[in-house]
Amino acid sequence: MNGEFLTPIDAFTVIDLVFMMMLVTVGIAIVRLKDLFAIVMLSGVYSLVSAAWFVSLDAVDVAFTEAAVGAGIATVLMLGAMLLTARKAAPAKPARHWAALIIVCATGAALLYATVDMPSFGDPLSAPNAYVGLEYLKQTGPDTGVPNVVSAILASYRGYDTFGETTVILTAGLGVILILGLGGPARRKKKSVAAKTAAGKSLSSHHVVLRVVSKLMIPIIIVYGAYVQFHGDFGPGGGFQAGLIIASSIVLYALIFGIDAAKEAVPPSLVRLGAALGVLIYGGVGVINLLLGGNFLSYNTLNPAHPTHGQELGIMFVEIGVLVTVASVMLIIFYGFTSRQPDISDKDW
Amino acid sequence: MNASFAPDFLTWLPAWLVMQSAALLVVMPLLSGPIALVLSRGRLAWTWAIIISLATFAMALILYGQVLEHGSVEYAFGDWAPPLGITYNIDALNMLILLLVAGMGVLSLFYGLPSVLREIAPKDQAAFFAAFMLCLTGLLGVAITGDAFNVFVFLEISSISTYVLIAMGGRQDRRALTASFHYLILGTIGATFFVIGIGLLYMATGTLNMADITAQLRLHGDDRVVRAAFAFIVIGLGLKTAMFPLHTWLPNAYAYSPTVVGAFLASTATKVAFYAMVRFTLGVFLPGSPFSDAFLGLVLAPMAVAAMVICSVQALYQTDLRKLLAYSSVAQLGYMLLGLSMGTMAGVSASLLHLFNHALLKGGLFMGLGIFALSFGVRQVQDLRGLGKTMPVAAAAFAICGLSLIGVPLTAGFWGKYFLITAALEKGWWWAATAILISSVLAIFYVGRMLETMYLQPAPKTKGRSKKITAKAPLLALIPLVLLAVANVWFFVDASLPKGLADAAANVLFGGGAP
Amino acid sequence: MIFAANLLLMASMTLMLVRLLRGPELYDRVLAVNSFGTKTVLFLCVFAFLIGRPDAVDIALLYALMNFIATIAILKFFRYRTLDVALSRMQRRGENS
Amino acid sequence: MSWTPELGLLLLLAVPLTGAVGVLALSRWPNLRESATLLTGVALLANVTLLVMAVDTGARPTLTLINMVGGLSLNFTLEPLGAVFAALASALWLINSLYSIGYMRGNHAQDQTRFYLSFTIAIAAAMGVAASGNMFTLFVFYEALTLSTYPLVTHNGDEKARRGGRIYLSILMGTSIGLFLPAVIATQVLTGSTDFMAGGLLAGSITPALASVLLILYVFGIGKAAIMPVQNWLPNAMVAPTPVSAFLHAVAVVKAGVFTMLKMSVYIFGLDFMRTLPAAHWLAWVAAISIVLASLIALSKDNLKERLAYSTISQLSYITLGAMIATPLAALGAALHIIMHAWGKITLFMCAGAIYTARHITNVSGMKGLGKSMPWVFGAFLIGSLSIIGLPPLAGAWPKLMLMMGATDPINRIFIGALIVSSLLNVAYLLPIPVRAFFGKPDVKKGKIPAAPRLTVIPPVLTAAGTILLFFAIGPILDFLRPVFESGGMQ
Incomplete structure (x- = not known):
């Protein structure tokens, strides 16, 4: 302890510990609070902290995803969900508290029990670092030509898992379509005229700054999304994060200019199609590989002469598929939540 | 399995198709989901789903042929060799499940059209079939894969689509x-436990490929991380299996879904x-490590016995037909878990055989109830009155499946119980055999109550709908039901297919020489 | 030095966290969240220098963008309890009521 | 294609099942439908006769119907005991079919197609039981018999019938799945087969303690043998129409039960092994108590069919008793009793049905003075009663004699007492009925006395005549059965 405190490892450990304490504090606060609005904000903070922590743990890609999901779109979607329910959580039965506490304690005890035999943090000889992980680090360059090992693993080595995850996202979107609906297309004619006149009248209002800034921001966000998409091979990022970012830009548009305007720009039918299309693009790459004589998602077949070019090409298309589905499903959820009338209101409680 | 059985149809088919059948088995229904969503017309989407599900079943048969011929099949995605990439590994154990799921997918889809047209809003029908195909995909994907994390991914596909499909009953009830929400909460907890378990396993072994994990564990030995992983995985999957104290989601989910x-x-x-x-277990x-043996014998077996007895008693007291069957399902899962907890080849083989038969008979029973519900709005036991005469064919098929549930000889359900009792006696677990018998006797009562009401009580003089006339069940729905009833008799007479597969599957697990 | 900057940023994040948890008004919390987001962005930038990986700056940039959207959504919800109507029309509605 | 014993075995099942299809196909034309039933009966009887002749000459036809998983098979082997049961069931089934036609039409019963359909399936199941070559096959057909007779028991469809049916099904299925099945499985696990073997499958291969447990499982698991305390289904099943009661409770179901009991003791345990088991002795006591108790209960019943039901319980336990005493003579007596009791009891049941069809009288107390207007019916009833009591020259005399002769060991002598007490009780509860009918004064004189349909009168007279015939035909029957108990019966 003495004197060695400022060696790098220990210094980072301090940062890790502080973030961990913050996470625990925020977590407990979320459990204890009843005000759903405060909980939404706290969960936003939770993901900010965890993303920062992930960076300090050197898990940049995870932090990137956490940032894209937790900070922006998740908050908006949770607010959308809140619109459909009440402001405050209903009190739970005490018996449930105890049951939950027992389960949580048992789970924690099992995890603590396991920690004794866990490899120490960062141990280069531990199984995850020494075995397949090391193999990935060695092989990614020659096999795929992609500098970012994480991208190579996600989109190529374990590309089939990513295909599955994309399908999970589509399934979630499908669930929203089936249970909540998309709220139909934009309420056109009359309403849009009304919107225009309203827009004209409110020019003088103080929202004008916001609107102008947003109009500036939206293209920047989209360009940034494109950067994340295509830079994914080199740095953190990829189709999933890019999809979230692009969806966020449309959410921002909807927040400022109204859901009808957003639906005119990006109609629900298009979004529905997009959700399906992304998975089809991803699977389509696999099917093409099949037709070219390889196994499913065997990108080498795309360019047999230069397998690494084939890999790069395949990863690019696959990431586009992910982008399309993710962005579409996020909008499906946003449309589904926001264009639905609440079943219950505060007065019901 | 005998290689001479290997069907020669494999030689007629293009080699390419045979080689890719493992991938196509899952990828076809997966891609058919989004396409069905785009089709956006109910009947069109249904036709499409039927075509794909038939093709999927054909792929399962091709794979079956390969498994018969080679014993096991491996398919590497992206042509990446196992520890690096994801592989599908098909042996007798998952072949049984694949055949079952693919077959039931076809039958359910044929069966489903009339009820879907009735129960689901027209604008949602295409999306409904898309969700159905994704559910099928997820189930197939879990069964076929040889990669531990891939199990999780496909488990999620099937789970999420299941939540959605169950919630679609909301238009009726x-x-x-709430049933779907309840399942969602518990299912998510289960999935989380499962993924924690996988994470711990990865921590201990550094690999996700199942065969490789086993190999690493053999080198690495047993430690606390592995034990914790075992417990997390069993509990996580236990929630999905509706293992006894974790089954609370199941009755409502089955009762109120379409x-x-x-x-x-x-x-x-x-x-x-x-x-x-x-x-996994x-x-x-x-297999055979002291910890897993203790876990199976001391935790799983008592739970299984409790499920068999307690849930059979609960089934006795149900008035809602589908809940009755759901509780009986939990009890029957107890049989299977009991066979697993024996940890012997005979036990596992018996429980897999019971699994196969139970799928056939429970599918038939639910289909029968669906037909009755479609024609007469039957929900309660007393609503069955007089159906033996008004819908003779459907009622007879329902009755056969019911008898199979009891485990009466001349029906397939008999074999599962027969071999379970044999396995229990061989292991010296007479108490387990007793529990099986008690639960079977209870089944006589709850099945008997349904059949008696159906055949012996006169049809009520209903307002508007007269039950006097013989009602025509929708033919499309009736055919799968009758097929299942016939299968229930057929697999008594000739149980060599399921029994052979179950034996080969148990052989795979216990490694008793080449299959 | 950079490390000290990091620690200071974390200290101010902790202070924001206290305000967030203590409230007392909902508005205080909104402000605290926004400020916390800004601190996180700064932290990530500084930390990127500390560990010598510019990747983290990408994340900071992403945060800045996302936090903007989230803050607008929170404020809109806070003020009007809806997300779907255009802000310009909302203005009128707010004045009339 | 010429007839061979193996083909005959197949026909045992094929003929009634074809008949069932015929009944179903002809359901719209009652006369044709009944012709199909009778034709089936005749064909079956002819087939069984040929088989009996073949078995008599020493043939033991064997047929493996299906080889199943797990080393099990549906396997038929006809030996003398089974041949006797098959002959009995098919002969009485034909007579009973005639009677059914009269009864069902006389009472304008509903759902007659279902009735005849179940009836033909039931006889197929009984034939399967008779010809089973192993315990597993027997168990399968035993269950099939339970299920196929359930619609017959609940035929009337009212609340009472449903209640009776519920008890019938739950006791029979409960005991068979809960006790009989584990016994079969245990046999399979212990010996690797369930085949009926001369001298006993289990003999010598398991410890007496284990064998005792198995024996208890078997005896109480074979609920159709109606040993107390699993007898309650039998009186409850009396809600069925009388032809059903006649057939089920005199011939097919109960006799399938005691037949199984006998098969079990001869071929699974082996008589020699049985005699060494203490459990067998105690079970003999249970049987003896059943005999006496059921007779006493019969005495207290006024409803004729209920009285006959308890009488059946008592008489069935004779057979169980014989199987448990397990001396060759006692077992032979038990086997004979299967035949002789069947003829007597079916006569009584058919008479009860005839009385009901003609007069709608069910209680013994209401039968005073009926004898004069129904001389044939009550005459047959008298003969049947005397046969049950065991008076020569009627069939019932032989088995009682054999049973008593088989129980002369000091340890078994007490059971002779039980048999005598029971015979006296038989006299007390059976004889008053015909006596009162012939000599009592009718309560109310009615203007017109309806006659019983002819088809309900002829069959009981036939079977009553049969009881006399059988008394004199004892020689060939003994010769036919003796190999079972002396040299094991199987070759």
């Missing part, structure tokens, strides 16, 4: 929404989760 969903899930979903449990973790 709003309670479907009829076709109830029939499909009852015959496949818990079975696939149970398969995953068998695969005996196939991935080293």
Whole structure:
């Protein structure tokens, strides 16, 4: 302890510990609070902290995803969900508290029990670092030509898992379509005229700054999304994060200019199609590989002469598929939540 | 299995198709989901789903042929060799499940059209079939894969689509929404436990490929991380399997979901989760380690017995037909878990055989109820009155499946119980055999009550709808039901297919020489 | 030095966290969240220098963008309890009521 | 294609099942439908006769129907005991079919197609039981018999019938799945087969303690043998129409039960082994108590069919008793009793049905003075009663004699007492009925006395005549059965 405190490892450990304490504090606060609005904000903070922590743990890609999901779109979607329910959580039965506490304690005890035999943090000889992980680090360059090992693993080595995850996202979107609906297309004619006149009248209002800034921001966000998409091979990022970012830009548009305007720009039918299309693009790459004589998602077949070019090409298309589905499903959820009338209101409680 | 049985149809087919059948088996229904969503017309989407499900079943048959010929099949995605990439590994154990799920998928879809047209809003029908195909995909994907994390991914596909499908019963009965929500909460906890378990396993072994995990565990030995992983995985999958104290989601979920969903899930979903449990407890973790033996014998077996007895009693007291069958399902899962907890080849083989038969008979029972519900709005036991005369064919098929549930000889259900008792006696677990018998006797009562009401009580003089006339069940729905009833008799007479597969599967797990 | 900057940023994050948890008004919390987001962005930038990986700056940039959207959504919800109507029309509605 | 014993075995099942299809196909034309039933009966009887002749000449036809999984098979082997049961069931089934036609039409019963359909399936199941070559096959057909007779028991469809049916099904299925099945499985696990073997499959291969447990499982698991305390289904099943009661409770179901009991003791345990088991002795006591108790209960019943039901319980336990005493003579007596009791009891049941069809009288107390208007019916009833009591020259005399002769060991002598007490009780509860009918004064004189349909009168007279015939035909029957108990019966 003495004197060695400022060696790098220990210094980072301090940062890790502080973030961990913050996470625990925020977590407990979320459990204890009843005000759903405060909980939404706290969960936003939770993901900010965890993303920062992930960076300090050197898990940049995870932090990137956490940032894209937790900070922006998740908050908006949770607010959308809140619109459909009440402001405050209903009190739970005490018996449930105890049951939950027992389960949580048992789970924690099992995890603590396991920690004794866990490899120490960062141990280069531990199984995850020494075995397949090391193999990935060695092989990614020659096999795929992609500098970012994480991208190579996600989109190529374990590309089939990513295909599955994309399908999970589509399934979630499908669930929203089936249970909540998309709220139909934009309420056109009359309403849009009304919107225009309203827009004209409110020019003088103080929202004008916001609107102008947003109009500036939206293209920047989209360009940034494109950067994340295509830079994914080199740095953190990829189709999933890019999809979230692009969806966020449309959410921002909807927040400022109204859901009808957003639906005119990006109609629900298009979004529905997009959700399906992304998975089809991803699977389509696999099917093409099949037709070219390889196994499913065997990108080498795309360019047999230069397998690494084939890999790069395949990863690019696959990431586009992910982008399309993710962005579409996020909008499906946003449309589904926001264009639905609440079943219950505060007065019901 | 005998190689001389290998069907020569493999030689007629293009080699390419045979080689890719493992991938196509899952990828075809997966891609058909989004396409069905785009088709956006109910009947069109249904036709499409039927075509794909038939093709999927054909792929399962091709794979079966390969398994018969080679014993096992491996398919590497992206042509990446196992520890790096994801592989599908098909052996007798998952072949049984694949055949079952693919077959039930076809039957359920044929069965489903009339009820879907009735129960689901027209604008949602295409999306409904898309969700159905994704559910099928997820179940197939869990069963076929040889990669531990891939199990999780496909488990999620099947779970999320299942939540959605169950919630679609909300148009008939709003309670479907709470049932679905309840399942969602518990299912998510289960999935989380499962993924924690996988994470711990990765921590201990550094690999995700199941066969490789086993190999690493053999080198690495047993430690606390592995034990914790075992416990997390069993509990996580236990929630999905509706293992006894974790089954609370199941009765409502089955009772309020759309009829076709109830029939499909009852015959496949818990079975696939149970398969995953068998695969992990005996196939991935080293069988015979003191910890896993203790866990199976001291934790799983009592739970299984409790499920068999307590849930059979609960089934006795149900008035809602689908809940009755759902509780009976939990009890029957107890049989399967009991066979697993024996940890012997005979026990596992018996429980897989019971799994197969139970899928056939429970699917048939739910389909029968669906037909009755479609024609007469039957929900309660007393609503069955007089149906023996008004719908003779459907009622007879329902009755056969019911007898099979009891385990009467001349029906397939008999074999599962027969071999379970044999396995229990061989292990010296006379108390387990007793529990099986008690539960079977209870089954006589709850099945008997349904059949008696159906055949012996006169039809009520209903307002408007007269039950006097013989009602025509929708033919499309009736055919799968009758097929299942016939299968229930056929697999008594000639149980060599399921029994052979179950034996070969148990052989895979216990490694008793080449299959 | 850079490390000290990091620690200071974390200290101010902790202070914001206290305000967030203590409230007392909902508005205080909104402000605290926004400020916390800004601190996180700064932290990530500084930390990127500390560990010598510019990747973290990408994340900071992403945060800045996302936090903007989230803050607008929170404020809109806070003020009007809806997300779907255009802000310009909302203005009128707010004045009339 | 010429007839061979193996083909005959197949026909045992094929003929009634074809008949069932015929009944179903001809359901719209009652006369044709009944012709199909009778034709089936005749064909079956002819087939069985040929088989009996073949078995008599020493043939033991064997047929493996299906080889099943797990080393099990549906396997038929006809030996003398089975041949006797098959002959009995098919002969009485034909007579009973005639009677059914009269009864069902006389009472304008509903759902007659279902009735005849179940009836033909039931006889197929009984034939399967008779010809089973192993315990597993027997168990399968035993269950099939339970299920196929359930619609017959609940035929009337009212609340009472449903209640009776519920008890019938739950006791029979409960005991068979809960006790009989584990016994079969245990047999399979212990010996690797369930085949009926001369001298006993289990003999010598398991410890007496284990064998005793198995024996208890078997005896109480074979609920159709109606040993107390699993007898309650039998009186409850009396809600069925009388032809059903006649057939089920005199011939097919109960006799399938005691037949199984006998098969079990001869071929699974082996008589020699049985005699060494203490459990067998105690079970003999249970049987003896059943005999006496059921007779006493019969005495207290006024409803004729209920009285006959308890009488059946008592008489069935004779057979169980014989199987448990397990001396060759006692077992032979038990086997004879299967035949002789069947003829006597079916006569009584058919008479009861005839009385009901003609007069709608069910209680013994209401039968005073009926004898004059129904001389044939009550005459047959008298003969049947005397046969049950065991008076020569009626069939019932032989088995009682054999049973008593088989129980002369000091340890078994007490059972002779039980048999005598029971015979006296038989006299007390059976004889008053015909006596009162012939000599009592009718309560109310009615203007017109309806006659019983002819088809309900002829069959009981036939079977009553049969009881006399059988008394004199004892020689060939003994010769036919003796190999079973002396040399094991199987070759």
